[in-house]
Amino acid sequence: MSFDSLGLAAPLLQTLIQCGYRTPTEIQAQSIPVLLSGRDLIAVAQTGSGKTAAFALPILKQLSDKGLRGGIQALVLVPTRELAVQVADAFTRYSAGLGLTTLAVYGGVNIRPQRQALAAGVDILVATPGRLLDLTGQFGLSLASVGTLVLDEADRMLDMGFAPDIEKIRRQLGPHQSAMFSASFAQRERELAERWLSNAVSLAAKDTGRIPQQLALEVFMLDKPRWAEFVAELVGKRNWRQALVFVSSREESNTLVAELALDGLQAAAFHGEKTQGARRRGLDEFKSGKLRLLVATDVAARGLDIEDLPVVISLGLPHGEEDLIHRLGRSARAGREGLAVIVLSPEMRADLPLLKALCPALPEVITPEGYSPKDPLPQRYRDGALSTPGSKPANRSGRNAGQRPGTRTGSRTGSRTGGRTGSSNGSPRQSGKPARQGNAPKRQARG
DNA sequence: AAAAAAC
Incomplete structure (x- = not known):
């Protein structure tokens, strides 16, 4: 199994080779075709099994095929600021040569550079919920153009502390594809997730819910x-x-x-x-x-x-x-x-x-x-x-x-x-x- | 009983 057979674009495959990615992980091999097909997805896979690339690669492929239409095309929500930076960095690395822009927005830092970057045009936005609501509420950022929403660490994003903010954000979206990824999904969170998804494909690797065997x-x-x-x-x-x-x-x-x-x-x-x-x-x-x-x-x-x-x-x-x-x-x-x-x-x-x-x-x-x-x-x-x-x-x-x-x-x-x-x-x-x-x-x- | 996330 190689990345070639997953339907990714040529420049993307080129970048993956340069990044040293040779074989897709199980969750990548399963998730990428589903997301490319446009369907909703809930995916559970062990820590360190490559979930970020599993959603980033198909998003980049979709966006590079489509040509730019302006506005934010994909939105990724994460529970911590450092994770926002890390996920945005991954998108930026994978998107070399595609002409797509990724930005991380999160609290605790000056909002102005984030506003300026957004004004200059961003295709993929990675955000913590509070700062994103600040940007949409006070600064008129529109999420109407978002075609794909990803909840990373989705079970955490759906729990009591985050759910109200996520709900507010979701109300600002138009029709969109949704994907949820985590290494853990208790039944309660899974039920919450399904309310947000329509006709979703559900993927779970065999070893989920356990620590890695190595x-x-x-x-x-x-x-x-x-x-x-x-x-x-x-x-x-x-x-x-x-x-x-x-x-x-x-x-x-x-x-x-x-x-x-x-x-x-x-x-x-x-x-x-x-x-x-x-x-x-x-x-x-x-x-x-x-x-x-x-x-x-x-x-x-x-x-x-x-x-x-x-x-x-x-x-x-x-x-x-x-x-x-x-x-x-x-x-x-x-x-x-x-x-x-x-x-x-x-x-x-x-x-x-x-x-x-x-x-x-x-x-x-x-x-x-x-x-x-x-x-x-x-x-x-x-x-x-x-x-x-x-x-x-x-x-x-x-x-x-x-x-x-x-x-x-x-x-x-x-x-x-x-x-x-x-x-x-x-x-x-x-x-x-x-x-x-x-x-x-x-x-x-x-x- | 804790932590996280806006100002």
């Missing part, structure tokens, strides 16, 4: 006051190139960043309370490898494509069960391997059955050596150490003090990068455990 998994149980210390210890001992850490609130994100700093690890907080500038900087630096640790709320759970991210850590579980799949799905994308570490507190034991449903090969839950299910907060995190940046608290006692990202690779452990290399037992994948590095206690590496 994602190794480890589950630990220890008392919450020591999570920060445990993360610092893991990062140091396993020598991971990078890790994306999920927490359940903005405050937890800030606190963990401060705690990791006391352990000599530099991290950035990434959540909705940050300025858009700080969000952009944090994500950019993480993507470019300048930053080793990003501590995020679920603003980063969906859609973000961080190339070859080796490790994702979930401290606790997200509130919606489907969001765990999205969190863990930031790693092991596009067929690559990855590692997911889930850290639970004893109170979360009740959530284990849920975990089992998403991850059928759930490994044994480990309480690492030196930790117990009931621990006090370590001294160095106490006594206001976190709130007095001027003083120099227990930094020296931090286990990673003095270790710098640049000195990681090869030197201390004499090992290869990444923490997943080398395996003496011959079957690291099947048992779901990455190779252990450094001098981690025996029990700790079990997964």
Whole structure:
């Protein structure tokens, strides 16, 4: 199977070769003909399986065939600002030589450049709902020419927080084709979706609702006051190139960043309370490898494509069960391997059955050596150490003090990068455990 | 019980 047989235009095929795309993924092979036929579509496929291209390519083909008529031709709605940028970038990359323009509009930044770009003419608009309503309501942007509407992360876009805005936007559209994509679609959201679709084709890959099979998994149980210390210890001992850490609130994100700093690890907080500038900087630096640790709320759970991210850590579980799949799905994308570490507190034991449903090969839950299910907060995190940046608290006692990202690779452990290399037992994948590095206690590496 | 999304 190749892209040639899917009915895409010649310049598009040319670009795909240059982008290194050779074979369509399952969801692409199935979705592209449906969207080219003009029918509505609801498509569910695993994280990292190429959903963006699955809707972007047929849209670009349709628009390049049609010739420009003026006005916005296609509208893609997404739940976060960074995802808007990422999806628009993908359209721009794929549309090289087609003479089509894509723009991302989202809040938190000056609206004027967005208005000016819209005035100059945009064919494909990728938007977060609030800013789009601002543009249509206050600035007279018309959506009447939209021929295709895509809801990316559609189940999220249809939930209570977003649905009213999506409804307002939809009322501004004329006749159009609708497509909905996500890695998760609970029955409730599916029913909502079907109200918006007419005679839609429904696609679901076999492995949906599960984490990718090439994602190794480890589950630990220890008392919450020591999570920060445990993360610092893991990062140091396993020598991971990078890790994306999920927490359940903005405050937890800030606190963990401060705690990791006391352990000599530099991290950035990434959540909705940050300025858009700080969000952009944090994500950019993480993507470019300048930053080793990003501590995020679920603003980063969906859609973000961080190339070859080796490790994702979930401290606790997200509130919606489907969001765990999205969190863990930031790693092991596009067929690559990855590692997911889930850290639970004893109170979360009740959530284990849920975990089992998403991850059928759930490994044994480990309480690492030196930790117990009931621990006090370590001294160095106490006594206001976190709130007095001027003083120099227990930094020296931090286990990673003095270790710098640049000195990681090869030197201390004499090992290869990444923490997943080398395996003496011959079957690291099947048992779901990455190779252990450094001098981690025996029990700790079990997964 | 949380997060996200406009000003």
